[in-house]
Amino acid sequence: MQMGCSTTLLLVFLSWLFFASRTHQLRSYETQMSIKCEDDSVTELRIVGDKPARVGEFRGFPIPNQTLSPSFSIDSFVTTLTRLSSLRVLSLVSLGIWGSLPDKIHRLSSLEALDMSSNFMFGSIPSEMSRLVKLQTLTFDENFFNDTVPEWLDSLTNLTTLSLKNNRLKGQLLDLRENNLDSELPPLPEGLGNIFLSNNSFSGSIPEQFGKLNHLQHLDLSDNYLSGTPPALLFSLPNISYLNLSSNSLSGSLPEHLKCGDSLSLVDLSDNRLKGQLPNCLGTAAIAGDKIMVDIRGNCFSIEDRDQHPSGYCKDIDKRRSTVKEIAVLAGVIGGIIIIVAFILVIGLLIYCKKHRKQEALIQHIAPKVKQDDPPSEISPELLANARIISQAAKMGNQSALPYRCFSVENWKKPQKTLIPQHFWVYKGRLENGTLVVIRSLALHRKYSIRNLRLRLDLLSKLRHPHLVGLLGHCIDGGMQDDSTIHRLFLVQEFVPNGNFRSHLSETSPEKILKWSDRLAILIGVAKAVHFLHTGVIPPSFSNRLKTNNILLDEHGIAKLSDYGISIITDETEKSEAKGDTTKSGHVEKLQDDVYNFGFILFESLVGPIVSGKGEAFLLNEMTSFNSQDGRLKIVDPIVLTTSSQESLSIVISITNKCISPESSNRPSFEDVLWNLQYAAQVQATADADQKSETTSRPSFS
Structure with missing residues (x-):
């Protein structure tokens, strides 16, 4: 290790000894530290403590045997860290760090991964962190942040992993529409009022926990790959007024005695694979349009003249997979024949496509043009x-x-x-x-x-x-x-x-x-x-x-x-x-x-x-x-x-x-x-x- 990195390492280590020595019974062997240097600079700093289990109540003041001492200053500590201008990975986990995270954290402009989970930080997540444009992973699990969910996270264009679980965040969820998020839907804070996750690639079923979001007013999960039957409690949430689940692969039947919340004014279930009878609270609205605006087109509900697919369109996915497996087995048995037939078909298709290429191009490029002349009225x-x-x-x-x-x-x-x-x-x-x-x-x-x-x-x-x-x-x-x-x-x-x-x-x-x-x-x-x-x-x-x-x-x-x-x-x-x-x-x-x-x-x-x-x-x-x-x-x-x-x-x-x-x-x-x-x-x-x-x-x- 060369002198430049050694000096910086000493600075960090002495700072750590400064606040660690003042903790309540934090023994040295309970802490693990690793530091990585490149080109005379510290690029990674990982410190993992072993604090006791999470407390049920924290009021912003130090707690003996769990947080760092009252003399600890998170502002001074972060100021020291910001001298590590080349730091790319920072992990400070289970150390009992307490206080409000300072705005100056944004000075770590090279950060690619930041993990400060299992600490006692509270207040808001600084908006200045939006300047950390290289950040790919951000983890603040198990803290006490109690402000609203940040609205600036979409400015972190390189962010691939975000975890804020077990905090006290509230207010409206970040609008994450039209991204490429492709996991299953995670459990969300119960204080959320609005959730906009449309035009992504979420898969799996809608969590039952969504039926407990009693403050939720607007939920938009349209244009994803969600499957299964939506939770019945979702329709009867006390404050829900807007529910858009369109353009997914939702299947099954809604309960006949489904209850609709008093505030519910718009429900969009179009372009899914739902079937059976439409619940009374939606059926009357869907036909009369007198209370709730309901769009159920593109499903298989047992309703005449409502733009529904035949029942065969909405077969259970398990049955479809079973059919695919049977076809695969059959294809294996007669594979030789299929290959020969496929070869003949490919040759035929090539000839057909060549012959009709102009015709297809004509169909695809027909484009109407505005004509303002009025037709004769006689x-x-x-x-x-x-x-x-x-x-x-x-x-x-x-x-x-x-x-x-x-x-x-x-x-x-x-x-x-x-x-x-x-x-x-x-x-x-x-x-x-x-x-x-x-x-x-x-x-x-x-x-x-x-x-x-x-x-x-x-x-x-x-x-x-x-x-x-x-x-x-x-x-x-x-x-x-x-x-x-x-x-x-x-x-x-x-x-x-x-x-x-x-x-x-x-x-x-x-x-x-x-x-x-x-x-x-x-x-x-x-x-x-x-x-x-x-x-x-x-x-x-x-x-x-x-x-x-x-x-x-x-x-x-x-x-x-x-x-x-x-x-x-x-x-x-x-x-x-x-x-x-x-x-x-x-x-x-x-x-x-x-x-x-x-x-x-x-x-x-x-x-x-x-x-x-x-x-x-x-x-x-x-x-x-x-x-x-x-x-x-x-x-x-x-x-x-x-x-x-x-x-x-x-x-x-x-x-x-x-x-x-x-x-x-x-x-x-x-x-x-x-x-x-x-x-x-x-x-x-x-x-x-x-x-x-x-x-x-x-x-x-x-």
């Missing part, structure tokens, strides 16, 4: 009653009540002669089984090949959602007599009988007017549909012609969006392909266009169609009126003012302002829009219930 009086000849039928799965079909154009020739060659015409027809349909006629340039067009139609046919007008089939007409460069395409859609949203907004009949809660329900339905078009299909569908007259209402008042996805098959897509692949920024711009147009739907829902028909510039100017109470009274539809609560109305006005922001970067995502609308509906439902309660409880005088 509806032809022609009744295509003979639209019933079917040349072939192709069932597209069980997402729709009627299968998708290819119709023949034979019986449409006569009505077609009356068409004017323009972009969009709408007809009403009836299938042979009596089903009413709407037939939309589009003129397309002949630069499309039949195969190209059918690929696009195949994409469009897969856009199925409860709030989208169902596409039942199509018919391709090869050309027109007066223009040989035109294809005419007929899209056959379900007939939605109750008119469009715009006409209902202008309704004056008392029994037909739309109250605020009715308008919110329609807006939420449309927002769900657009959110699905943006995130629920590949490739996503943008530029969806969002206007109030493209929102149709069925006989039950359920909103359905029409004219969506048309850009997939119009000339606009071909033009965008000629310019090259659509960039990511282009996709964001198109998505924001949908947000922007939906903002005007929100605006029209607030003020009515009369004002909204005066042009975009006028509307943007009128938006300033929302900033004052008097301005709202002048511009907001009286029906809205008289049927809405102040809080619910303010939420929608706020999100409307954001949607119509001139700067696209300031506009919210559709997920944010949907969340705000659902929250506004919940606030309104609570206000309506309170008002009804006050009315019924008010004494009457006769």
Whole structure:
């Protein structure tokens, strides 16, 4: 050992003797010390004591035979340590160190591992430690830190191991969303109020201990690899209001008599493998939406028309593993045959991929482009009653009540002669089984090949959602007599009988007017549909012609969006392909266009169609009126003012302002829009219930 390291070692050793000699009966043979030097510098210092078992109570003062003496100064000790500027590993375990850890600990800038567990440190963990950017391991187990969980730990970008167990930490847990944490979920302090661990790689089951976190208000474990059945007590925690367990591999059945906490307002169990009956406290909310917002899509619950998978999709994982083992044994027996077959298949696939590479590239790169031109609003009086000849039928799965079909154009020739060659015409027809349909006629340039067009139609046919007008089939007409460069395409859609949203907004009949809660329900339905078009299909569908007259209402008042996805098959897509692949920024711009147009739907829902028909510039100017109470009274539809609560109305006005922001970067995502609308509906439902309660409880005088 050279002189530089020896001097430093002596400094540390004398400091240790200084405070160790003043401890209460701390014998020298009970302490183990190791020091490692490199290039005249101390790089590792490990001291492990043998203090008695952890005490139940510590009030910040020295305890005989357990802590270092009253004359010990943790500030002076850390000051001495900081002279070891090259120190990479520091371990001071079970030494009885007491006091509040000084901020100057951050001067050990080379630290990669720090372990000060089983001591008597209290107060907060210094925020200056966020400067220790090389730190990989941090352990403060079995101390008495009693402040909030540090919020700066995410700045330690190299940190791989963090352990703070058996302390007295409280408050909100660090937001650890969107990291690469991949262990099982650890037990957490019972004082936590919020836990955000989404978009990681946590596996295993949710600990039963989570059902004892009585201060917990928000829990987000979505987008992980969690399995098993969630603890029943998790739903009935006294303060829980937000519970998101979506996009995991949770399985099994929830208890039939599951209890939901009084504060619970949102439960997301979507995209798991849960099955059986939905518990009463969630089932009523999931169907009626009157108390708790519940999302159960993508499971196997025994509920009709709730976007559930078949029961076979949610088989127990153990059974699946057993099946895999059986297949492995069988593969071993007939391995030779499989290898030969696999070889033949690989050769065949290579030939197939080479042949269809262009086709696959076409499907993957279809990217809609915004088209602002309004389609003609006139509806032809022609009744295509003979639209019933079917040349072939192709069932597209069980997402729709009627299968998708290819119709023949034979019986449409006569009505077609009356068409004017323009972009969009709408007809009403009836299938042979009596089903009413709407037939939309589009003129397309002949630069499309039949195969190209059918690929696009195949994409469009897969856009199925409860709030989208169902596409039942199509018919391709090869050309027109007066223009040989035109294809005419007929899209056959379900007939939605109750008119469009715009006409209902202008309704004056008392029994037909739309109250605020009715308008919110329609807006939420449309927002769900657009959110699905943006995130629920590949490739996503943008530029969806969002206007109030493209929102149709069925006989039950359920909103359905029409004219969506048309850009997939119009000339606009071909033009965008000629310019090259659509960039990511282009996709964001198109998505924001949908947000922007939906903002005007929100605006029209607030003020009515009369004002909204005066042009975009006028509307943007009128938006300033929302900033004052008097301005709202002048511009907001009286029906809205008289049927809405102040809080619910303010939420929608706020999100409307954001949607119509001139700067696209300031506009919210559709997920944010949907969340705000659902929250506004919940606030309104609570206000309506309170008002009804006050009315019924008010004494009457006769």
